[in-house]
Amino acid sequence: xxxEIRLIEVKEDILADxxxxxxxxxxxxxxHKTFLLNLMSSPGAGKTTLILATIAVLRHxxxxxxxxxxxxxxxxxxxxxxxxxxxVQLRTGGFCHLDAAMxxxxxxxxxxxxxxxxxxxxxxxxxxxxxxxxxxxxxxxxLSVPEGDDKPLKYPLMxxxxxxxxxxxxxYLPFSDFDLAAMxxxxxxxxxRIKIFEVSSKTGVGINAWTNWLKQEIKTFIGS
Amino acid sequence: xxxEIRLIEVKEDILADxxxxxxxxxxxxxxHKTFLLNLMSSPGAGKTTLILATIAVLRHxxxxxxxxxxxxxxxxxxxxxxxxxxxVQLRTGGFCHLDAAMxxxxxxxxxxxxxxxxxxxxxxxxxxxxxxxxxxxxxxxxLSVPEGDDKPLKYPLMxxxxxxxxxxxxxYLPFSDFDLAAMxxxxxxxxxRIKIFEVSSKTGVGINAWTNWLKQEIKTFIGS
Numbered sequence: 001x002x003x004e005i006r007l008i009e010v011k012e013d014i015l016a017d018x019x020x021x022x023x024x025x026x027x028x029x030x031x032h033k034t035f036l037l038n039l040m041s042s043p044g045a046g047k048t049t050l051i052l053a054t055i056a057v058l059r060h061x062x063x064x065x066x067x068x069x070x071x072x073x074x075x076x077x078x079x080x081x082x083x084x085x086x087x088v089q090l091r092t093g094g095f096c097h098l099d100a101a102m103x104x105x106x107x108x109x110x111x112x113x114x115x116x117x118x119x120x121x122x123x124x125x126x127x128x129x130x131x132x133x134x135x136x137x138x139x140x141x142x143l144s145v146p147e148g149d150d151k152p153l154k155y156p157l158m159x160x161x162x163x164x165x166x167x168x169x170x171x172y173l174p175f176s177d178f179d180l181a182a183m184x185x186x187x188x189x190x191x192x193r194i195k196i197f198e199v200s201s202k203t204g205v206g207i208n209a210w211t212n213w214l215k216q217e218i219k220t221f222i223g224s
Numbered sequence: 225x226x227x228e229i230r231l232i233e234v235k236e237d238i239l240a241d242x243x244x245x246x247x248x249x250x251x252x253x254x255x256h257k258t259f260l261l262n263l264m265s266s267p268g269a270g271k272t273t274l275i276l277a278t279i280a281v282l283r284h285x286x287x288x289x290x291x292x293x294x295x296x297x298x299x300x301x302x303x304x305x306x307x308x309x310x311x312v313q314l315r316t317g318g319f320c321h322l323d324a325a326m327x328x329x330x331x332x333x334x335x336x337x338x339x340x341x342x343x344x345x346x347x348x349x350x351x352x353x354x355x356x357x358x359x360x361x362x363x364x365x366x367l368s369v370p371e372g373d374d375k376p377l378k379y380p381l382m383x384x385x386x387x388x389x390x391x392x393x394x395x396y397l398p399f400s401d402f403d404l405a406a407m408x409x410x411x412x413x414x415x416x417r418i419k420i421f422e423v424s425s426k427t428g429v430g431i432n433a434w435t436n437w438l439k440q441e442i443k444t445f446i447g448s
Contacts, residue, residue: 002306004305005312008312014325074229080227089230090232091231091232091233093234094235095234101238102234106232
């Protein structure tokens with residue numbers, strides 16, 4: 001006689017538990033009027049450099065801190081700390097993403113009443129970070145031109161969960177077969193409300209447009 | 225001015241939280257007098273076949289169930305259920321190991337008062353499952369001859385956390401350069417108290433020695 005098999009979806013349970021914790025975290029952020037931005041991308045797309053460019057523009061207007069996630073190094077946190085901005089390093093020890101519990105440990109190391117904006121530099125990975133709500137107010141991602149215009153086809157969830165996309169290393173465009181229009185069409189099909197900025201942390205192109213958008217989002221959040 | 229970086233070891237926290245939950249689970253198992261065996265190995269080493277061979281010997285003496293972990297299929301659970309033994313399938317959806325929280329969801333689907341032995345077939349992986357205490361009473365692993373005698377050097381933690389090692393597919397030994405004595409020496413250096421059985425689920429060699437050991441462990445546990 002065949003026994004009936006009981007099927008338990010472990011992943012759905014884990015994601016549901018994480019979502020509950022992320023919602024609690026957002027309530028805490030709202031209480032302290034601290035905006036949390038979750039920045040995601042592939043390794044090498046330019047997260048740290050974009051964060052440094054963002055700090056350079058916003059540090060005199062806003063009180064900032066950065067939570068860095070790294071599997072096993074502190075180099076990114078050291079670059080942030082060298083600017084005089086507070087950095088918390090989460091060493092994930094092999095984990096490929098951050099979840100709300102890990103982010104809440106990072107936030108607990110900061111004085112939220114003294115901060116307007118905390119930027120999370122998530123683990124460099126286009127898959128798992130898209131699945132785990134970190135408790136952030138907005139999700140941002142970087143796609144760099146050298147990665148190719150097909151990434152929205154390969155990693156649709158990441159493009160779907162983000163509020164804003166920075167197309168970075170835009171200075172490479174003339175030397176590349178990256179089709180900006182085709183990429184945008186693919187992204188808007190997945191996520192019609194996403195905001196797209198073409199930027200280059202190297203030349204500074206687009207950085208003000210991006211930081212102006214971010215300031216407006218923070219203003220709306222703090223006023224709400 | 226360089227800001228001081230606060231370093232948070234996310235992984236250690238996660239493993240500590242998991243250990244607490246695993247200890248709670250063991251207390252529950254003790255109360256119900258249900259022995260939980262956690263079986264680990266590489267993919268294809270023979271976990272399911274060994275479980276089926278173990279069921280064939282023990283099913284008339286003990287009340288058994290199996291918790292199967294699989295990233296995205298139910299084939300192993302179906303093989304177990306076909307023998308008439310109760311199977312719970314945990315679909316991990318990409319996660320590479322089981323933790324105590326996932327195992328407790330699996331155990332909650334079973335009536336522990338009606339069971340003497342529950343076998344967990346962990347995800348096929350020699351790395352992550354070794355790090356996460358599942359709440360089991362004993363940890364078992366399989367190393368199959370075709371995998372090679374160097375595995376204790378490459379995956380020392382797995383060999384360190386197990387109470388018993390089954391060297392499976394021992395019928396391949398005459399056709400292989402697998403050095404049984406060298407492998408045993410490497411394993412005992414990592415874990416002097418480990419019990420080693422040479423088995424073949426195919427020919428049946430060693431299965432009675434293994435199941436006799438397991439019965440003795442269960443008897444000691446239930447009497448304790």
